[in-house]
Amino acid sequence: MTGRTLIQKSRKEFIEELAESVAEDYCPKNVIQPEIIADENGITYSYNNYGLCFDGMLEHRFGKFHIYISLNKRLVHETSARARFTFAHELGHYFIDEHRISLKNGKTPSHPSYTNFQSKNPIELEADLFAACLLMPKSRFEELSTGQIFSFNLVDMISKKFNTSLSATLIRYAAIDNNHPICIICSQNGRVKWHRTSSDFGFKYLKGYDENISPWTVAGEYFTKKIKRTSDKEEVEAKEWYKIGENYNRMLYEKCIYADAQNLVMSVLWED
Ligand SMILES: [Zn+2]
Numbered sequence: 437m438t439g440r441t442l443i444q445k446s447r448k449e450f451i452e453e454l455a456e457s458v459a460e461d462y463c464p465k466n467v468i469q470p471e472i473i474a475d476e477n478g479i480t481y482s483y484n485n486y487g488l489c490f491d492g493m494l495e496h497r498f499g500k501f502h503i504y505i506s507l508n509k510r511l512v513h514e515t516s517a518r519a520r521f522t523f524a525h526e527l528g529h530y531f532i533d534e535h536r537i538s539l540k541n542g543k544t545p546s547h548p549s550y551t552n553f554q555s556k557n558p559i560e561l562e563a564d565l566f567a568a569c570l571l572m573p574k575s576r577f578e579e580l581s582t583g584q585i586f587s588f589n590l591v592d593m594i595s596k597k598f599n600t601s602l603s604a605t606l607i608r609y610a611a612i613d614n615n616h617p618i619c620i621i622c623s624q625n626g627r628v629k630w631h632r633t634s635s636d637f638g639f640k641y642l643k644g645y646d647e648n649i650s651p652w653t654v655a656g657e658y659f660t661k662k663i664k665r666t667s668d669k670e671e672v673e674a675k676e677w678y679k680i681g682e683n684y685n686r687m688l689y690e691k692c693i694y695a696d697a698q699n700l701v702m703s704v705l706w707e708d
Pocket residue numbers: 525529547548549550559560563
């Protein structure tokens with residue numbers, strides 16, 4: 437259901453620590469620069485318009501590693517948050533031993549990667565996790581987020597500090613235990629595609645996978661009436677999003693980001 441549950445907790449912690457130590461080794465002070473990390477490890481790289489075939493790819497040839505980053509319409513330019521995330525994802529395939537060794541041994545061919553948080557392939561999920569933890573190391577993230585009430589402005593500020601996309605920053609925010617609990621829901625054409633929940637968020641059983649999203653949610657309002665809310669937060673009854681018993685009357689806040697071209701909405705839910 438939520439892609440990330442495919443990685444065991446101990447494995448997640450291992451990857452998080454690995455990424456954090458790479459961040460500390462190569463970029464201890466400033467914003468993480470994937471190019472510096474590649475240079476220091478003798479990995480060459482190129483940016484080019486490779487069309488829509490892939491966002492990134494790590495290749496092993498004649499004992500050398502090379503990273504391709506596609507500057508297609510969505511990635512825009514080399515320093516864009518999306519290109520940086522793709523680069524960090526490919527570095528994940530290099531730094532995670534099992535990924536690098538199997539590529540080196542020719543056990544797995546070079547494979548194209550897509551940076552869209554939708555993959556269900558555990559190898560891709562691990563590289564995505566590595567990328568998020570490398571670009572947004574836990575210790576540095578917590579310096580900005582611990583003890584703060586959740587708000588979109590807070591996450592926006594953090595995303596600018598790390599030069600990461602708002603969606604990647606929200607997902608990282610939810611994954612860090614001491615942060616204000618939130619739930620992120622990505623929906624398309626009226627149904628939920630995936631969601632990520634902070635471990636201590638107050639609700640569990642989300643509706644919208646096998647049935648249409650309630651029109652009484654902010655996302656549902658977009659799908660049914662094309663209404664887009666621009667305020668910082670809207671109130672929504674928890675029962676519109678969740679199958680719930682004793683929490684029936686609780687209220688949630690919802691804020692949406694809209695992607696009209698894909699008829700896609702990302703909702704964030706939280707309580708005070
Ligand atoms: Zn990949």
